[in-house]
Amino acid sequence: NAGVMQNPRHLVRRRGQEARLRCSPMKGHSHVYWYRQLPEEGLKFMVYLQKENIIDESGMPKERFSAEFPKEGPSILRIQQVVRGDSAAYFCASSPVAGGSDTQYFGPGTRLTVL
Amino acid sequence: DAKTTQPNSMESNEEEPVHLPCNHSTISGTDYIHWYRQLPSQGPEYVIHGLTSNVNNRMASLAIAEDRKSSTLILHRATLRDAAVYYCILRGNTGNQFYFGTGTSLTVIP
Numbered sequence: 001n002a003g004v005m006q007n008p009r010h011l012v013r014r015r016g017q018e019a020r021l022r023c024s025p026m027k028g029h030s031h032v033y034w035y036r037q038l039p040e041e042g043l044k045f046m047v048y049l050q051k052e053n054i055i056d057e058s059g060m061p062k063e064r065f066s067a068e069f070p071k072e073g074p075s076i077l078r079i080q081q082v083v084r085g086d087s088a089a090y091f092c093a094s095s096p097v098a099g100g101s102d103t104q105y106f107g108p109g110t111r112l113t114v115l
Numbered sequence: 116d117a118k119t120t121q122p123n124s125m126e127s128n129e130e131e132p133v134h135l136p137c138n139h140s141t142i143s144g145t146d147y148i149h150w151y152r153q154l155p156s157q158g159p160e161y162v163i164h165g166l167t168s169n170v171n172n173r174m175a176s177l178a179i180a181e182d183r184k185s186s187t188l189i190l191h192r193a194t195l196r197d198a199a200v201y202y203c204i205l206r207g208n209t210g211n212q213f214y215f216g217t218g219t220s221l222t223v224i225p
Contacts, residue, residue, distance in 0.1 A: 042202065043213075045214070103161050
């Protein structure tokens with residue numbers, strides 16, 4: 001059973017461009033979470049999705065950021081008009097259920113660099 | 116989700132046991148205690164979790180205080196590969212996320 005897959009692993013964008021980060025959850029997992037990690041900091045929650053639905057986006061900036069998890073295909077985190085402050089590692093996690101005892105399985109992350 | 120307090124850093128000699136403490140004085144009765152670790156340039160990795168009783172798995176042991184206001188992750192024999200940032204996380208049934216905090220950076224000395 002393959003783990004959580006993220007691509008690309010590294011992404012370089014110039015200011016003003018768009019960044020698309022993809023996450024394929026583990027087989028059988030319908031819950032996906034996105035986190036952002038700035039250099040030398042811990043992970044910060046951004047958004048939680050279930051198939052075709054955004055459940056909690058309380059950690060996501062209101063502008064320029066969006067996320068989706070379509071019925072078919074990977075979850076996508078989209079950042080429009082990137083700025084230097086968006087440079088960070090973005091991690092995706094998935095779980096089979098959601099609750100206090102659920103285990104989230106993390107992908108290797110996408111490291112976004114904005115020039 | 117309630118917050119946790121961990122030391123910023125700890126050191127251990129290789130092949131010795133390591134006890135990583137975590138305080139969570141505001142824990143509620145339904146909060147699970149999770150431990151994850153993050154190796155350099157990698158995503159977090161699940162280590163162990165528990166509710167009230169002590170737990171053991173192939174990676175580590177989790178000792179939970181009787182009042183549940185603190186817990187300790189125990190690595191029985193530290194190896195160089197255990198050098199990582201260890202996060203103690205509380206997770207309630209209604210929360211959708213993990214609150215990672217700053218974690219404890221463990222250095223293993225050969």
